[in-house]
Amino acid sequence: MGVLALGLTCRAMDHVLVAYESHSGAKIRTGGKIMSRDNDTNTKQGFNSFKDGSTDSAAVAAYYDDWAKTYDATIKNWGYQAPDAASATLCELLKSGDDVLDVGCGTGMFGKALSQRLDCQIEGIDISAASLEIAKKQDVYDRLQCHDLQVTPLPVADNAFEAAACVGVMTYIEDAPALLADLCRAVRPGGYILFTQRDDRWDEKNFNALMKDFEARQLWTPLKISKAMPYLPKNDDFSDSIQVIQVLCQVV
Numbered sequence: 001m002g003v004l005a006l007g008l009t010c011r012a013m014d015h016v017l018v019a020y021e022s023h024s025g026a027k028i029r030t031g032g033k034i035m036s037r038d039n040d041t042n043t044k045q046g047f048n049s050f051k052d053g054s055t056d057s058a059a060v061a062a063y064y065d066d067w068a069k070t071y072d073a074t075i076k077n078w079g080y081q082a083p084d085a086a087s088a089t090l091c092e093l094l095k096s097g098d099d100v101l102d103v104g105c106g107t108g109m110f111g112k113a114l115s116q117r118l119d120c121q122i123e124g125i126d127i128s129a130a131s132l133e134i135a136k137k138q139d140v141y142d143r144l145q146c147h148d149l150q151v152t153p154l155p156v157a158d159n160a161f162e163a164a165a166c167v168g169v170m171t172y173i174e175d176a177p178a179l180l181a182d183l184c185r186a187v188r189p190g191g192y193i194l195f196t197q198r199d200d201r202w203d204e205k206n207f208n209a210l211m212k213d214f215e216a217r218q219l220w221t222p223l224k225i226s227k228a229m230p231y232l233p234k235n236d237d238f239s240d241s242i243q244v245i246q247v248l249c250q251v252v
C-alpha cells in the first residue's frame with residue numbers, strides 16, 4: 001500500500017494555519033515547549049489536562065504536537081485498546097480494498113491495527129502535524145491531511161468511503177453532531193461509521209439523544225452501542241472511573 005503524503009509538512013501547516021484562524025482565532029505555535037503528560041498543571045492555550053481535554057483546536061494541536069513522539073508508548077502503557085477494538089469491529093464488515101477514513105488519526109494506531117487485519121485504502125485526517133508525520137512512517141495510509149475536524153465539511157468527497165472511524169477524538173469536538181453528520185456525507189449509503197465516546201461525556205453531551213435524532217433524520221441506523229469498557233485502565237485519572245463506549249452505525 002503506497003503512501004501519498006510526501007510534502008505533508010508544508011501542505012499540512014498551511015491547512016493548520018487556515019484552520020486555526022477560522023476556528024479559534026489563535027495563532028499557531030510551532031515546536032517550543034513540552035507539555036508534560038505526567039504533570040498536567042500546564043494551562044497554556046486552554047488545555048488544562050489530558051483528562052479534561054479541550055475543544056480549543058489550537059490548544060489541542062499544540063498538545064498533540066508536543067506529545068507525538070512518545071504518544072504511542074505512553075498510551076499503550078496506560079492500556080489503550082480502543083484503536084485495536086475499532087479495527088476488530090470494522091474488519092468484520094469491510095473487504096480488502098475498501099476505502100476507510102481515519103478521523104483524528106493521530107500517530108496512526110487505528111490505521112496500523114486495521115491494516116494488520118485487512119488490506120484497505122486508508123485516509124487519515126488530524127490537526128497535529130507532528131502526529132501526522134509519525135502516522136506517515138507507519139506506511140499504512142494512502143493519504144494524510146492536516147485539518148481541523150471542527151471545520152466542516154471535511155476536505156473529502158461525498159460518498160467516498162466504505163467506513164469512517166473516529167477513535168478517541170470526541171472529547172475534543174464541541175459540535176459532535178456537525179462532525180458526525182459530515183461523516184454521513186463522506187461515507188457511502190450502506191457504509192459504516194464507528195466512533196468512541198467516554199461514558200462520562202456520553203451523558204454530559206446527551207449522546208442518547210444524538211443517536212435517536214440521527215436515526216429519526218434517517219442519517220444512520222445504529223447497529224451497536226457497546227457497554228462501557230475499560231479505556232485507559234492503567235492511567236490513574238481514568239482507571240475504573242472513566243470508560244469508553246464504542247458505537248457502530250450504518251449510513252442510510
Ligand SMILES: C[S@@+](CC[C@H](N)C(=O)[O-])C[C@H]1O[C@@H](n2cnc3c(N)ncnc32)[C@H](O)[C@@H]1O
Binds near residue numbers: 057108169
Ligand atoms: C487521543 S488521540 C487519538 C488518536 C488516534 N485516533 C488513536 O486512537 O490513537 C486524539 C486525536 O484527535 C486529534 N484531534 C483532536 N481534536 C481535533 C480537531 N479539532 N481536528 C483534528 N484532529 C483533532 C488529536 O490531534 C489527536 O491526534
